[in-house]
Amino acid sequence: MNWITNYVRPKINSMLGRREMPENLWIKDPETGEMIFHKDLEENQWVIPSSGHHMKISAKERLKFFFDDGVYEQLENPKAPVDPLKFRDEKRYTDRLREARAKTNLEDAVLNGVGRVEGLELVATVQDFAFMGGSLGMAAGEAIIRGFETAIERRLPLVLFAASGGARMQEGILSLMQLPRTTVAVDRLKEAGLPYIVVLTNPTTGGVTASYAMLGDVHIAEPGALIGFAGPRVIEQTIREKLPDGFQRAEYLKAHGMVDMVVSRLEMKATIARLLKIMLKQPVEPDKDVLALPEPAEERLEA
Structure with a gap:
Protein backbone atom coordinates (compact mmCIF):
# COMPACT_ATOMS: atom_id res chain seq x y z
CA MET A 1 0.00 0.00 0.00
CA ASN A 2 2.83 2.42 0.82
CA TRP A 3 4.46 1.66 -2.53
CA ILE A 4 1.22 2.46 -4.38
CA THR A 5 0.57 5.62 -2.36
CA ASN A 6 4.10 6.94 -2.32
CA TYR A 7 5.28 6.02 -5.80
CA VAL A 8 2.60 4.85 -8.23
CA ARG A 9 -0.03 7.53 -7.55
CA PRO A 10 2.39 10.51 -7.70
CA LYS A 11 3.85 9.08 -10.91
CA ILE A 12 0.41 8.84 -12.52
CA ASN A 13 -0.51 12.35 -11.32
CA SER A 14 2.65 13.81 -12.82
CA MET A 15 2.02 12.06 -16.13
CA LEU A 16 -1.53 13.38 -16.33
CA GLY A 17 -0.45 16.87 -15.32
CA ARG A 18 -2.55 16.95 -12.15
CA ARG A 19 -1.70 19.49 -9.47
CA GLU A 20 -2.50 19.48 -5.78
CA MET A 21 -5.27 21.93 -4.88
CA PRO A 22 -4.36 24.37 -2.08
CA LYS A 56 -10.94 38.99 10.57
CA ILE A 57 -8.07 40.66 8.72
CA SER A 58 -4.45 41.34 9.63
CA ALA A 59 -3.16 44.72 10.73
CA LYS A 60 -1.12 45.14 7.55
CA GLU A 61 -4.11 44.34 5.33
CA ARG A 62 -6.27 46.81 7.23
CA LEU A 63 -3.76 49.61 6.77
CA LYS A 64 -3.40 48.73 3.07
CA PHE A 65 -7.18 48.97 2.56
CA PHE A 66 -7.51 52.10 4.72
CA PHE A 67 -4.81 54.42 3.37
CA ASP A 68 -4.89 56.00 -0.08
CA ASP A 69 -3.29 53.63 -2.62
CA GLY A 70 -2.20 51.44 0.32
CA VAL A 71 0.76 53.77 0.96
CA TYR A 72 1.79 54.59 4.52
CA GLU A 73 4.79 55.11 6.78
CA GLN A 74 5.10 52.32 9.32
CA LEU A 75 6.24 53.57 12.72
CA GLU A 76 8.87 51.56 14.56
CA ASN A 77 7.57 50.16 17.85
CA PRO A 78 9.55 51.03 21.00
CA LYS A 79 11.55 48.27 22.65
CA ALA A 80 10.01 46.69 25.75
CA PRO A 81 11.18 44.04 28.23
CA VAL A 82 10.54 40.48 27.02
CA ASP A 83 9.06 38.01 29.52
CA PRO A 84 9.65 40.20 32.60
CA LEU A 85 7.95 37.63 34.89
CA LYS A 86 9.65 34.55 33.36
CA PHE A 87 6.15 33.16 32.84
CA ARG A 88 5.45 29.59 31.86
CA ASP A 89 2.23 27.58 31.57
CA GLU A 90 2.00 24.79 29.00
CA LYS A 91 4.69 26.65 27.07
CA ARG A 92 7.22 29.31 27.87
CA TYR A 93 6.01 32.82 27.18
CA THR A 94 9.09 33.43 25.04
CA ASP A 95 8.11 30.44 22.87
CA ARG A 96 4.58 31.81 22.44
CA LEU A 97 5.99 35.17 21.38
CA ARG A 98 8.32 33.52 18.90
CA GLU A 99 5.43 31.56 17.35
CA ALA A 100 3.20 34.65 17.16
CA ARG A 101 5.94 36.68 15.48
CA ALA A 102 6.57 33.96 12.93
CA LYS A 103 2.84 33.63 12.23
CA THR A 104 2.06 37.35 11.81
CA ASN A 105 5.45 38.83 10.84
CA LEU A 106 4.87 41.48 13.52
CA GLU A 107 6.89 42.40 16.60
CA ASP A 108 3.75 42.52 18.72
CA ALA A 109 -0.01 42.94 18.52
CA VAL A 110 -0.03 46.65 17.54
CA LEU A 111 0.98 48.33 14.28
CA ASN A 112 1.14 52.10 13.68
CA GLY A 113 1.00 53.78 10.30
CA VAL A 114 0.99 57.39 9.08
CA GLY A 115 -0.61 58.14 5.74
CA ARG A 116 -3.44 59.89 3.94
CA VAL A 117 -7.12 59.00 3.78
CA GLU A 118 -8.88 60.86 0.97
CA GLY A 119 -6.01 63.34 1.12
CA LEU A 120 -6.23 63.89 4.89
CA GLU A 121 -3.06 62.93 6.79
CA LEU A 122 -3.56 60.94 10.00
CA VAL A 123 -2.12 58.28 12.30
CA ALA A 124 -3.76 54.85 12.32
CA THR A 125 -3.13 52.40 15.17
CA VAL A 126 -4.25 48.82 14.54
CA GLN A 127 -4.43 45.80 16.83
CA ASP A 128 -3.91 42.41 15.20
CA PHE A 129 -6.04 39.68 16.80
CA ALA A 130 -3.87 36.99 15.22
CA PHE A 131 -1.00 37.98 17.55
CA MET A 132 -1.94 36.26 20.80
CA GLY A 133 -5.53 37.43 20.56
CA GLY A 134 -4.50 41.07 20.22
CA SER A 135 -3.73 40.99 23.95
CA LEU A 136 -2.38 44.11 25.60
CA GLY A 137 1.10 43.68 27.05
CA MET A 138 3.99 46.05 27.69
CA ALA A 139 5.17 46.09 24.07
CA ALA A 140 1.63 46.64 22.75
CA GLY A 141 1.06 49.42 25.30
CA GLU A 142 4.30 51.14 24.29
CA ALA A 143 3.30 50.89 20.61
CA ILE A 144 -0.10 52.46 21.27
CA ILE A 145 1.50 55.29 23.22
CA ARG A 146 3.98 55.80 20.35
CA GLY A 147 1.02 56.24 18.00
CA PHE A 148 -0.52 58.91 20.24
CA GLU A 149 2.82 60.69 20.73
CA THR A 150 3.38 60.79 16.96
CA ALA A 151 -0.08 62.24 16.41
CA ILE A 152 0.58 64.96 19.00
CA GLU A 153 4.03 65.79 17.62
CA ARG A 154 2.80 66.04 14.03
CA ARG A 155 -0.57 67.62 14.94
CA LEU A 156 -2.54 64.81 13.28
CA PRO A 157 -5.82 63.07 14.15
CA LEU A 158 -5.62 59.45 15.31
CA VAL A 159 -7.84 56.53 14.28
CA LEU A 160 -7.55 53.37 16.36
CA PHE A 161 -8.81 49.97 15.20
CA ALA A 162 -9.36 47.89 18.34
CA ALA A 163 -9.35 44.08 18.27
CA SER A 164 -8.40 42.33 21.47
CA GLY A 165 -9.24 39.72 24.06
CA GLY A 166 -7.96 42.00 26.81
CA ALA A 167 -4.84 42.17 28.98
CA ARG A 168 -2.00 39.67 28.41
CA MET A 169 -2.04 37.27 31.35
CA GLN A 170 1.62 36.28 30.87
CA GLU A 171 2.65 39.77 32.00
CA GLY A 172 0.34 40.04 35.00
CA ILE A 173 0.12 43.42 36.71
CA LEU A 174 2.55 44.89 34.17
CA SER A 175 -0.09 44.29 31.50
CA LEU A 176 -2.82 45.91 33.58
CA MET A 177 -0.63 48.98 34.03
CA GLN A 178 -1.01 49.66 30.30
CA LEU A 179 -4.67 50.62 30.87
CA PRO A 180 -3.95 53.86 32.79
CA ARG A 181 -0.86 54.59 30.65
CA THR A 182 -2.83 54.48 27.40
CA THR A 183 -5.65 56.45 29.01
CA VAL A 184 -3.18 59.25 29.82
CA ALA A 185 -2.06 59.21 26.18
CA VAL A 186 -5.69 59.68 25.08
CA ASP A 187 -6.06 62.63 27.46
CA ARG A 188 -2.91 64.25 26.06
CA LEU A 189 -4.26 63.94 22.50
CA LYS A 190 -7.55 65.55 23.52
CA GLU A 191 -5.75 68.34 25.38
CA ALA A 192 -3.93 69.06 22.12
CA GLY A 193 -7.33 69.50 20.45
CA LEU A 194 -6.85 66.61 18.02
CA PRO A 195 -9.64 64.22 16.96
CA TYR A 196 -9.64 60.62 18.17
CA ILE A 197 -11.86 58.06 16.43
CA VAL A 198 -12.16 54.45 17.59
CA VAL A 199 -13.24 51.61 15.30
CA LEU A 200 -14.41 48.59 17.30
CA THR A 201 -13.83 45.35 15.40
CA ASN A 202 -14.60 41.73 16.23
CA PRO A 203 -13.82 41.10 19.05
CA THR A 204 -13.05 44.02 21.37
CA THR A 205 -13.23 42.84 24.96
CA GLY A 206 -11.54 42.87 28.37
CA GLY A 207 -9.28 45.63 29.59
CA VAL A 208 -9.18 47.28 26.18
CA THR A 209 -12.84 48.27 26.56
CA ALA A 210 -11.99 49.51 30.06
CA SER A 211 -9.46 51.99 28.70
CA TYR A 212 -8.59 53.61 25.35
CA ALA A 213 -11.17 51.78 23.20
CA MET A 214 -14.08 53.54 24.91
CA LEU A 215 -12.60 57.04 25.13
CA GLY A 216 -12.93 58.17 21.52
CA ASP A 217 -14.68 61.29 20.27
CA VAL A 218 -16.65 58.98 17.97
CA HIS A 219 -17.10 55.21 18.32
CA ILE A 220 -17.68 53.24 15.12
CA ALA A 221 -18.26 49.48 15.07
CA GLU A 222 -18.03 46.98 12.26
CA PRO A 223 -21.23 44.96 11.71
CA GLY A 224 -21.60 41.99 14.01
CA ALA A 225 -18.57 42.86 16.15
CA LEU A 226 -18.52 41.45 19.69
CA ILE A 227 -17.87 44.33 22.10
CA GLY A 228 -17.84 44.16 25.89
CA PHE A 229 -15.80 43.65 29.04
CA ALA A 230 -16.68 40.06 29.95
CA GLY A 231 -18.03 37.59 27.39
CA PRO A 232 -21.73 36.69 27.16
CA ARG A 233 -21.19 33.17 28.52
CA VAL A 234 -19.42 34.52 31.63
CA ILE A 235 -22.21 37.05 32.23
CA GLU A 236 -24.92 34.40 31.86
CA GLN A 237 -23.16 32.16 34.37
CA THR A 238 -22.76 35.08 36.78
CA ILE A 239 -26.29 36.50 36.74
CA ARG A 240 -27.93 33.10 35.98
CA GLU A 241 -30.22 34.64 33.38
CA LYS A 242 -30.66 34.26 29.63
CA LEU A 243 -29.24 37.25 27.75
CA PRO A 244 -31.13 38.99 24.91
CA ASP A 245 -30.44 37.93 21.33
CA GLY A 246 -27.45 39.74 19.87
CA PHE A 247 -26.28 40.90 23.30
CA GLN A 248 -22.91 42.72 23.10
CA ARG A 249 -23.02 42.79 19.30
CA ALA A 250 -22.42 46.09 17.48
CA GLU A 251 -26.05 46.56 16.44
CA TYR A 252 -27.35 45.92 19.99
CA LEU A 253 -24.87 48.38 21.48
CA LYS A 254 -25.77 51.06 18.93
CA ALA A 255 -29.45 50.64 19.77
CA HIS A 256 -28.60 51.14 23.46
CA GLY A 257 -26.35 54.18 22.98
CA MET A 258 -22.92 52.65 23.58
CA VAL A 259 -21.78 52.90 19.94
CA ASP A 260 -22.33 55.91 17.68
CA MET A 261 -22.32 54.19 14.29
CA VAL A 262 -22.22 50.73 12.72
CA VAL A 263 -20.37 51.01 9.42
CA SER A 264 -19.37 48.39 6.87
CA ARG A 265 -15.66 47.98 6.25
CA LEU A 266 -16.33 48.89 2.63
CA GLU A 267 -17.60 52.33 3.68
CA MET A 268 -15.24 52.86 6.63
CA LYS A 269 -12.64 54.92 4.79
CA ALA A 270 -15.12 57.43 3.35
CA THR A 271 -17.02 57.68 6.65
CA ILE A 272 -13.92 58.38 8.73
CA ALA A 273 -12.57 60.91 6.22
CA ARG A 274 -15.88 62.79 6.30
CA LEU A 275 -16.04 62.77 10.11
CA LEU A 276 -12.48 64.03 10.47
CA LYS A 277 -12.99 66.84 7.98
CA ILE A 278 -16.04 67.97 9.93
CA MET A 279 -14.13 67.79 13.23
CA LEU A 280 -11.19 69.69 11.76
CA LYS A 281 -13.52 72.26 10.16
CA GLN A 282 -12.35 71.47 6.65
CA PRO A 283 -14.55 71.72 3.54
CA VAL A 284 -16.76 68.67 3.08
CA GLU A 285 -18.57 67.81 -0.11
CA PRO A 286 -22.31 67.70 0.63
CA ASP A 287 -23.89 64.27 0.63
CA LYS A 288 -27.00 64.63 -1.51
CA ASP A 289 -28.64 61.54 0.00
CA VAL A 290 -28.15 62.85 3.54
CA LEU A 291 -28.89 66.53 2.94
CA ALA A 292 -31.87 66.11 0.60
CA LEU A 293 -34.99 67.68 2.09
CA PRO A 294 -38.56 66.52 1.42
CA GLU A 295 -40.65 68.58 -0.99
CA PRO A 296 -43.06 71.08 0.59
CA ALA A 297 -46.57 69.71 0.97
CA GLU A 298 -48.07 72.34 -1.42
CA GLU A 299 -45.73 71.34 -4.28
CA ARG A 300 -46.56 67.65 -3.82
CA LEU A 301 -50.30 68.43 -3.93
CA GLU A 302 -49.92 70.49 -7.12
CA ALA A 303 -48.01 67.68 -8.80
Whole structure:
Protein backbone atom coordinates (compact mmCIF):
# COMPACT_ATOMS: atom_id res chain seq x y z
CA MET A 1 0.00 0.00 0.00
CA ASN A 2 2.83 2.42 0.82
CA TRP A 3 4.46 1.66 -2.53
CA ILE A 4 1.22 2.46 -4.38
CA THR A 5 0.57 5.62 -2.36
CA ASN A 6 4.10 6.94 -2.32
CA TYR A 7 5.28 6.02 -5.80
CA VAL A 8 2.60 4.85 -8.23
CA ARG A 9 -0.03 7.53 -7.55
CA PRO A 10 2.39 10.51 -7.70
CA LYS A 11 3.85 9.08 -10.91
CA ILE A 12 0.41 8.84 -12.52
CA ASN A 13 -0.51 12.35 -11.32
CA SER A 14 2.65 13.81 -12.82
CA MET A 15 2.02 12.06 -16.13
CA LEU A 16 -1.53 13.38 -16.33
CA GLY A 17 -0.45 16.87 -15.32
CA ARG A 18 -2.55 16.95 -12.15
CA ARG A 19 -1.70 19.49 -9.47
CA GLU A 20 -2.50 19.48 -5.78
CA MET A 21 -5.27 21.93 -4.88
CA PRO A 22 -4.36 24.37 -2.08
CA GLU A 23 -6.72 24.04 0.87
CA ASN A 24 -7.34 27.78 1.32
CA LEU A 25 -8.58 28.62 -2.19
CA TRP A 26 -12.21 28.57 -1.03
CA ILE A 27 -13.45 30.07 2.22
CA LYS A 28 -16.70 29.14 3.93
CA ASP A 29 -19.14 31.81 5.07
CA PRO A 30 -19.69 31.17 8.82
CA GLU A 31 -23.28 32.41 8.55
CA THR A 32 -24.64 30.76 5.40
CA GLY A 33 -22.10 28.05 4.61
CA GLU A 34 -21.54 29.49 1.13
CA MET A 35 -18.09 28.92 -0.38
CA ILE A 36 -16.31 32.05 -1.69
CA PHE A 37 -13.17 32.18 -3.81
CA HIS A 38 -10.43 33.73 -1.70
CA LYS A 39 -9.36 36.23 -4.40
CA ASP A 40 -12.90 37.61 -4.64
CA LEU A 41 -13.06 37.87 -0.88
CA GLU A 42 -9.73 39.67 -0.66
CA GLU A 43 -10.78 42.19 -3.32
CA ASN A 44 -13.90 42.86 -1.22
CA GLN A 45 -11.77 43.61 1.88
CA TRP A 46 -12.67 40.21 3.39
CA VAL A 47 -16.35 41.10 3.59
CA ILE A 48 -18.55 38.29 2.26
CA PRO A 49 -20.71 39.88 -0.48
CA SER A 50 -23.87 37.82 0.02
CA SER A 51 -24.22 37.97 3.81
CA GLY A 52 -22.08 41.01 4.67
CA HIS A 53 -20.18 38.95 7.26
CA HIS A 54 -16.88 40.63 8.19
CA MET A 55 -13.94 38.22 8.37
CA LYS A 56 -10.94 38.99 10.57
CA ILE A 57 -8.07 40.66 8.72
CA SER A 58 -4.45 41.34 9.63
CA ALA A 59 -3.16 44.72 10.73
CA LYS A 60 -1.12 45.14 7.55
CA GLU A 61 -4.11 44.34 5.33
CA ARG A 62 -6.27 46.81 7.23
CA LEU A 63 -3.76 49.61 6.77
CA LYS A 64 -3.40 48.73 3.07
CA PHE A 65 -7.18 48.97 2.56
CA PHE A 66 -7.51 52.10 4.72
CA PHE A 67 -4.81 54.42 3.37
CA ASP A 68 -4.89 56.00 -0.08
CA ASP A 69 -3.29 53.63 -2.62
CA GLY A 70 -2.20 51.44 0.32
CA VAL A 71 0.76 53.77 0.96
CA TYR A 72 1.79 54.59 4.52
CA GLU A 73 4.79 55.11 6.78
CA GLN A 74 5.10 52.32 9.32
CA LEU A 75 6.24 53.57 12.72
CA GLU A 76 8.87 51.56 14.56
CA ASN A 77 7.57 50.16 17.85
CA PRO A 78 9.55 51.03 21.00
CA LYS A 79 11.55 48.27 22.65
CA ALA A 80 10.01 46.69 25.75
CA PRO A 81 11.18 44.04 28.23
CA VAL A 82 10.54 40.48 27.02
CA ASP A 83 9.06 38.01 29.52
CA PRO A 84 9.65 40.20 32.60
CA LEU A 85 7.95 37.63 34.89
CA LYS A 86 9.65 34.55 33.36
CA PHE A 87 6.15 33.16 32.84
CA ARG A 88 5.45 29.59 31.86
CA ASP A 89 2.23 27.58 31.57
CA GLU A 90 2.00 24.79 29.00
CA LYS A 91 4.69 26.65 27.07
CA ARG A 92 7.22 29.31 27.87
CA TYR A 93 6.01 32.82 27.18
CA THR A 94 9.09 33.43 25.04
CA ASP A 95 8.11 30.44 22.87
CA ARG A 96 4.58 31.81 22.44
CA LEU A 97 5.99 35.17 21.38
CA ARG A 98 8.32 33.52 18.90
CA GLU A 99 5.43 31.56 17.35
CA ALA A 100 3.20 34.65 17.16
CA ARG A 101 5.94 36.68 15.48
CA ALA A 102 6.57 33.96 12.93
CA LYS A 103 2.84 33.63 12.23
CA THR A 104 2.06 37.35 11.81
CA ASN A 105 5.45 38.83 10.84
CA LEU A 106 4.87 41.48 13.52
CA GLU A 107 6.89 42.40 16.60
CA ASP A 108 3.75 42.52 18.72
CA ALA A 109 -0.01 42.94 18.52
CA VAL A 110 -0.03 46.65 17.54
CA LEU A 111 0.98 48.33 14.28
CA ASN A 112 1.14 52.10 13.68
CA GLY A 113 1.00 53.78 10.30
CA VAL A 114 0.99 57.39 9.08
CA GLY A 115 -0.61 58.14 5.74
CA ARG A 116 -3.44 59.89 3.94
CA VAL A 117 -7.12 59.00 3.78
CA GLU A 118 -8.88 60.86 0.97
CA GLY A 119 -6.01 63.34 1.12
CA LEU A 120 -6.23 63.89 4.89
CA GLU A 121 -3.06 62.93 6.79
CA LEU A 122 -3.56 60.94 10.00
CA VAL A 123 -2.12 58.28 12.30
CA ALA A 124 -3.76 54.85 12.32
CA THR A 125 -3.13 52.40 15.17
CA VAL A 126 -4.25 48.82 14.54
CA GLN A 127 -4.43 45.80 16.83
CA ASP A 128 -3.91 42.41 15.20
CA PHE A 129 -6.04 39.68 16.80
CA ALA A 130 -3.87 36.99 15.22
CA PHE A 131 -1.00 37.98 17.55
CA MET A 132 -1.94 36.26 20.80
CA GLY A 133 -5.53 37.43 20.56
CA GLY A 134 -4.50 41.07 20.22
CA SER A 135 -3.73 40.99 23.95
CA LEU A 136 -2.38 44.11 25.60
CA GLY A 137 1.10 43.68 27.05
CA MET A 138 3.99 46.05 27.69
CA ALA A 139 5.17 46.09 24.07
CA ALA A 140 1.63 46.64 22.75
CA GLY A 141 1.06 49.42 25.30
CA GLU A 142 4.30 51.14 24.29
CA ALA A 143 3.30 50.89 20.61
CA ILE A 144 -0.10 52.46 21.27
CA ILE A 145 1.50 55.29 23.22
CA ARG A 146 3.98 55.80 20.35
CA GLY A 147 1.02 56.24 18.00
CA PHE A 148 -0.52 58.91 20.24
CA GLU A 149 2.82 60.69 20.73
CA THR A 150 3.38 60.79 16.96
CA ALA A 151 -0.08 62.24 16.41
CA ILE A 152 0.58 64.96 19.00
CA GLU A 153 4.03 65.79 17.62
CA ARG A 154 2.80 66.04 14.03
CA ARG A 155 -0.57 67.62 14.94
CA LEU A 156 -2.54 64.81 13.28
CA PRO A 157 -5.82 63.07 14.15
CA LEU A 158 -5.62 59.45 15.31
CA VAL A 159 -7.84 56.53 14.28
CA LEU A 160 -7.55 53.37 16.36
CA PHE A 161 -8.81 49.97 15.20
CA ALA A 162 -9.36 47.89 18.34
CA ALA A 163 -9.35 44.08 18.27
CA SER A 164 -8.40 42.33 21.47
CA GLY A 165 -9.24 39.72 24.06
CA GLY A 166 -7.96 42.00 26.81
CA ALA A 167 -4.84 42.17 28.98
CA ARG A 168 -2.00 39.67 28.41
CA MET A 169 -2.04 37.27 31.35
CA GLN A 170 1.62 36.28 30.87
CA GLU A 171 2.65 39.77 32.00
CA GLY A 172 0.34 40.04 35.00
CA ILE A 173 0.12 43.42 36.71
CA LEU A 174 2.55 44.89 34.17
CA SER A 175 -0.09 44.29 31.50
CA LEU A 176 -2.82 45.91 33.58
CA MET A 177 -0.63 48.98 34.03
CA GLN A 178 -1.01 49.66 30.30
CA LEU A 179 -4.67 50.62 30.87
CA PRO A 180 -3.95 53.86 32.79
CA ARG A 181 -0.86 54.59 30.65
CA THR A 182 -2.83 54.48 27.40
CA THR A 183 -5.65 56.45 29.01
CA VAL A 184 -3.18 59.25 29.82
CA ALA A 185 -2.06 59.21 26.18
CA VAL A 186 -5.69 59.68 25.08
CA ASP A 187 -6.06 62.63 27.46
CA ARG A 188 -2.91 64.25 26.06
CA LEU A 189 -4.26 63.94 22.50
CA LYS A 190 -7.55 65.55 23.52
CA GLU A 191 -5.75 68.34 25.38
CA ALA A 192 -3.93 69.06 22.12
CA GLY A 193 -7.33 69.50 20.45
CA LEU A 194 -6.85 66.61 18.02
CA PRO A 195 -9.64 64.22 16.96
CA TYR A 196 -9.64 60.62 18.17
CA ILE A 197 -11.86 58.06 16.43
CA VAL A 198 -12.16 54.45 17.59
CA VAL A 199 -13.24 51.61 15.30
CA LEU A 200 -14.41 48.59 17.30
CA THR A 201 -13.83 45.35 15.40
CA ASN A 202 -14.60 41.73 16.23
CA PRO A 203 -13.82 41.10 19.05
CA THR A 204 -13.05 44.02 21.37
CA THR A 205 -13.23 42.84 24.96
CA GLY A 206 -11.54 42.87 28.37
CA GLY A 207 -9.28 45.63 29.59
CA VAL A 208 -9.18 47.28 26.18
CA THR A 209 -12.84 48.27 26.56
CA ALA A 210 -11.99 49.51 30.06
CA SER A 211 -9.46 51.99 28.70
CA TYR A 212 -8.59 53.61 25.35
CA ALA A 213 -11.17 51.78 23.20
CA MET A 214 -14.08 53.54 24.91
CA LEU A 215 -12.60 57.04 25.13
CA GLY A 216 -12.93 58.17 21.52
CA ASP A 217 -14.68 61.29 20.27
CA VAL A 218 -16.65 58.98 17.97
CA HIS A 219 -17.10 55.21 18.32
CA ILE A 220 -17.68 53.24 15.12
CA ALA A 221 -18.26 49.48 15.07
CA GLU A 222 -18.03 46.98 12.26
CA PRO A 223 -21.23 44.96 11.71
CA GLY A 224 -21.60 41.99 14.01
CA ALA A 225 -18.57 42.86 16.15
CA LEU A 226 -18.52 41.45 19.69
CA ILE A 227 -17.87 44.33 22.10
CA GLY A 228 -17.84 44.16 25.89
CA PHE A 229 -15.80 43.65 29.04
CA ALA A 230 -16.68 40.06 29.95
CA GLY A 231 -18.03 37.59 27.39
CA PRO A 232 -21.73 36.69 27.16
CA ARG A 233 -21.19 33.17 28.52
CA VAL A 234 -19.42 34.52 31.63
CA ILE A 235 -22.21 37.05 32.23
CA GLU A 236 -24.92 34.40 31.86
CA GLN A 237 -23.16 32.16 34.37
CA THR A 238 -22.76 35.08 36.78
CA ILE A 239 -26.29 36.50 36.74
CA ARG A 240 -27.93 33.10 35.98
CA GLU A 241 -30.22 34.64 33.38
CA LYS A 242 -30.66 34.26 29.63
CA LEU A 243 -29.24 37.25 27.75
CA PRO A 244 -31.13 38.99 24.91
CA ASP A 245 -30.44 37.93 21.33
CA GLY A 246 -27.45 39.74 19.87
CA PHE A 247 -26.28 40.90 23.30
CA GLN A 248 -22.91 42.72 23.10
CA ARG A 249 -23.02 42.79 19.30
CA ALA A 250 -22.42 46.09 17.48
CA GLU A 251 -26.05 46.56 16.44
CA TYR A 252 -27.35 45.92 19.99
CA LEU A 253 -24.87 48.38 21.48
CA LYS A 254 -25.77 51.06 18.93
CA ALA A 255 -29.45 50.64 19.77
CA HIS A 256 -28.60 51.14 23.46
CA GLY A 257 -26.35 54.18 22.98
CA MET A 258 -22.92 52.65 23.58
CA VAL A 259 -21.78 52.90 19.94
CA ASP A 260 -22.33 55.91 17.68
CA MET A 261 -22.32 54.19 14.29
CA VAL A 262 -22.22 50.73 12.72
CA VAL A 263 -20.37 51.01 9.42
CA SER A 264 -19.37 48.39 6.87
CA ARG A 265 -15.66 47.98 6.25
CA LEU A 266 -16.33 48.89 2.63
CA GLU A 267 -17.60 52.33 3.68
CA MET A 268 -15.24 52.86 6.63
CA LYS A 269 -12.64 54.92 4.79
CA ALA A 270 -15.12 57.43 3.35
CA THR A 271 -17.02 57.68 6.65
CA ILE A 272 -13.92 58.38 8.73
CA ALA A 273 -12.57 60.91 6.22
CA ARG A 274 -15.88 62.79 6.30
CA LEU A 275 -16.04 62.77 10.11
CA LEU A 276 -12.48 64.03 10.47
CA LYS A 277 -12.99 66.84 7.98
CA ILE A 278 -16.04 67.97 9.93
CA MET A 279 -14.13 67.79 13.23
CA LEU A 280 -11.19 69.69 11.76
CA LYS A 281 -13.52 72.26 10.16
CA GLN A 282 -12.35 71.47 6.65
CA PRO A 283 -14.55 71.72 3.54
CA VAL A 284 -16.76 68.67 3.08
CA GLU A 285 -18.57 67.81 -0.11
CA PRO A 286 -22.31 67.70 0.63
CA ASP A 287 -23.89 64.27 0.63
CA LYS A 288 -27.00 64.63 -1.51
CA ASP A 289 -28.64 61.54 0.00
CA VAL A 290 -28.15 62.85 3.54
CA LEU A 291 -28.89 66.53 2.94
CA ALA A 292 -31.87 66.11 0.60
CA LEU A 293 -34.99 67.68 2.09
CA PRO A 294 -38.56 66.52 1.42
CA GLU A 295 -40.65 68.58 -0.99
CA PRO A 296 -43.06 71.08 0.59
CA ALA A 297 -46.57 69.71 0.97
CA GLU A 298 -48.07 72.34 -1.42
CA GLU A 299 -45.73 71.34 -4.28
CA ARG A 300 -46.56 67.65 -3.82
CA LEU A 301 -50.30 68.43 -3.93
CA GLU A 302 -49.92 70.49 -7.12
CA ALA A 303 -48.01 67.68 -8.80
